[in-house]
Amino acid sequence: MQTHGDRLLESLRDGRTVWLDGEKVDVTRHPAFRGTLRTVKELFDTLSREDVRDRVGFVSPRTGQYVHRAFLVPRSPGDLKKRREAFEYWARATRGMMSRLSEYARSLVTGWYASREAFRRFDPQFPDKISRYYESARDGDRIVTTAILDPQIDRRQKVGESSDPDLFLRVVRRTEDGIVVRGAKMIATGAPYAHDVILTPHQRLVRDDPTYAHMLIVPLNSPGLHIICRESFASEDPDRHPLSALYDEMDAVLVFDDVLVPWERVFLLGQAEGVWFAHTHQPFNQLANHQTVVRLLAKLEFVAGVAVAVAQAVGVDGFLHVQEKLGELITQVETVRGLLAAAEGRAECNEEGVFVPAKVPLQTARNLGLSYYPRAMDILQQIAAGGLIQLPSTTVERSGEIQPLLQRYFRGAEVPAEDRVRLFLLAWDLVGSPLGSRHELYERFYSGDPLRTYAAQYVNDDHRRLTEEVWRFLESIKEGTA
Ligand SMILES: Cc1cc2nc3c(=O)[nH]c(=O)nc-3n(C[C@H](O)[C@H](O)[C@H](O)COP(=O)(O)OP(=O)(O)OC[C@H]3O[C@@H](n4cnc5c(N)ncnc54)[C@H](O)[C@@H]3O)c2cc1C
Incomplete structure (x- = not known):
């Protein structure tokens, strides 16, 4: 079939x-x-597989066939969760490295349709x-x-x-x-x-x-x-x-x-x-942005995992400054996770009956992602250092008669050479390969010019809640009631 x-x-x-x-x-x-x-x-x-299709799909009311949940119009917190599960499944399966698998643009279409x-x-x-x-x-x-x-x-x-x-x-x-x-x-x-x-x-x-x-x-x-x-x-x-x-x-x-x-x-x-x-309509944007933040989280988790594995593999994870940098990667992951939870937790049903995740946490996560990813690459480079180049041109298993030498000199603190080399090849693919460089550029620019996306966060913000408190405080100083 x-x-x-x-x-x-x-x-x-x-x-x-x-x-x-x-x-x-x-x-x-x-x-x-x-x-x-x-x-x-x-x-x-995954939509044809009985074991996973209920995690990524739903049954089309028209054809009775499984279709992707990016097309699900969320009418309740449960629907929003279903959408996230589907995004998460594909994002984790691709380590967050494939961002245009269509769930983003399909969500735009779903938003327009819903509104x-x-x-x-x-x-x-x-x-x-x-x-x-x-x-x-x-x-x-x-x-x-x-x-x-x-x-x-x-x-x-x-x-x-x-x-x-x-x-x-x-x-x-x-x-x-x-x-x-x-x-x-x-x-x-x-x-x-x-x-x-x-x-x-x-x-x-x-x-x-x-x-x-x-x-x-x-x-x-x-x-x-x-x-x-x-x-x-x-x-x-x-x-x-x-x-x-x-x-x-x-x-x-x-x-x-x-x-x-x-x-x-x-x-x-x-x-x-x-x-x-x-261009600016809420369900249209927030349903799609929800997917980008789920994907960003999967990618940052993956990078943090690679960085920790690299540090442990060559025994540098006990040094304080390495721990600080690994802690920063975990902070990135947990910040984005928190913002995602906030966006879902503060989701509201709009006048069209669409359950829309909150805009500001998603916008904040996307803006942070613009600098988080390049910083994550920077940290990975600093931790892996010359190890990214201390690599044979292929795996240990395929290295021919020099294999015993590689096993001796390309091993890690507690991992055999075969695993250390594979791990560092993966790290190099993230940091130094043409694909890796493209990803850094992608994370900086995919959502538009970072200058303007950050500025938009200010322009669209309700500044009064910030400034009113300042003026109140100054007033109380003037009146001596502070
Ligand atoms: C790998 C990759 C994949 C992408 N995929 C997609 C995709 O699938 N779909 C999609 O729609 N988009 C995608 N994008 C985003 C999009 O194509 C643009 O890269 C993004 O919107 C930024 O525009 P630009 O690259 O043309 O930069 P420009 O707008 O040319 O900006 C270049 C520089 O000039 C400055 N600048 C330009 N104009 C102004 C101005 N008016 N005022 C002040 N400063 C200014 C910018 O701040 C920046 O520093 C992708 C981007 C990348 C890198």
């Missing part, structure tokens, strides 16, 4: 145009995608269109990704105000069947093996400009859509590069060389406020 994973792989032979190393490639056959797609298939197969009536004022067709899309994505197991930014060409320019037509994705024609769009978007992680991409302008528009003010969900096999991959960081050697062999989520730039987007996939057009509302 065909599993969810089998169907996924089959669905990717759909005429999509994926470019890698100057060639058009079939992602289901190319070695650069082999390990990653094996991982993604295994995750999708569809709030969009009616922008377009009366929105509720029906998003309902049809939500159901087809849920039941068709579609992988959805996002690509919010236009390419980094000239960041001085503003959308709708620039004379350079290449800077922002735009509508060049309307036809009976839909709109034709031209331009590019970066970065769309997972796009080579996703089905659909969510597109909205990144900047807030001031005018209801029908050229730029759109919200679209475009099929990634659309004619004229080029998916241009970065260099592959995938390894075919899991012994040497355990993470790169399994979890290289490919990043891509999308070029829309006059792509027809059918009306059914045009959710908003010429609606500046509607697009911004879609």
Whole structure:
């Protein structure tokens, strides 16, 4: 019987145009995608496996088949817990190293669907269109990704105000069947093996400009859509590069060389406020942010585990400054865990009957993650030090006639050389490999420009609760009542 994973792989032979190393490639056959797609298939197969499908899925009311819980509209604390369990299962299975497995973007779709009536004022067709899309994505197991930014060409320019037509994705024609769009978007992680991409302008528009003010969900096999991959960081050697062999989520730039987007996939057009509302709407954001924080926690836990194992393996865990650094990693983990619990504990049912996790703890966790992960890499480097380079080019088991020498000089304080070398190869894959560097960049930037995400935390905060107390105190000093 065909599993969810089998169907996924089959669905990717759909005429999509994926470019890698100057060639058009079939992602289901190319070695650069082999390990990653094996991982993604295994995750999708959790919905077919009787032993786990009730931890990651729920039964679609339409088809009676198991579908992913990212599509579950939370109506109670129990539903929110179910969503978290599903996110946790996939995040732990991938050590938090795969962030765009679609639960994030699927949650965005679920948020829009749950709040569809709030969009009616922008377009009366929105509720029906998003309902049809939500159901087809849920039941068709579609992988959805996002690509919010236009390419980094000239960041001085503003959308709708620039004379350079290449800077922002735009509508060049309307036809009976839909709109034709031209331009590019970066970065769309997972796009080579996703089905659909969510597109909205990144900047807030001031005018209801029908050229730029759109919200679209475009099929990634659309004619004229080029998916241009970065260099592959995938390894075919899991012994040497355990993470790169399994979890290289490919990043891509999308070029829309006059792509027809059918009306059914045009959710908003010429609606500046509607697009911004879609961008900032609470269920839409918080359901997705919930997933990113669950994933962040899994990743920080994994890194902390590697760091502790490294320290113990070479007997440095007894030194005070090493303990301090390991303590910092545990503090990171526990802070994010606490914020996640706070977001769930303070979840509220909104006027649409959706149980939404609290925004501020999620936003705080995401902002902390931007600096936590680079700091975690820094700590891992300081603890593992030259041990990251005191490595043979392969495992001890595969080292041929020098194996006895490796067993003697590459062992650890209390671990045999075979285990120490495997552990440090893993640490190097986190810290020093191309995939490792990409992850550091990812954690800094995936949620947007850190400068602006931090600033948003201030701008959106109710400052009065902070300042009122200060003014009260000064008043009491003035009056001598302090
Ligand atoms: C590996 C990776 C994967 C990603 N995957 C996705 C994805 O799947 N989907 C998605 O939507 N996004 C994704 N992103 C995020 C996105 O593509 C951008 O990287 C992110 O939004 C930051 O924009 P930028 O990289 O274009 O930086 P820029 O906006 O070009 O910023 C560059 C520098 O200039 C400064 N700067 C730029 N403009 C201003 C301004 N107006 N005022 C002050 N300072 C400014 C910034 O602070 C920064 O220091 C990913 C990012 C990475 C690194």
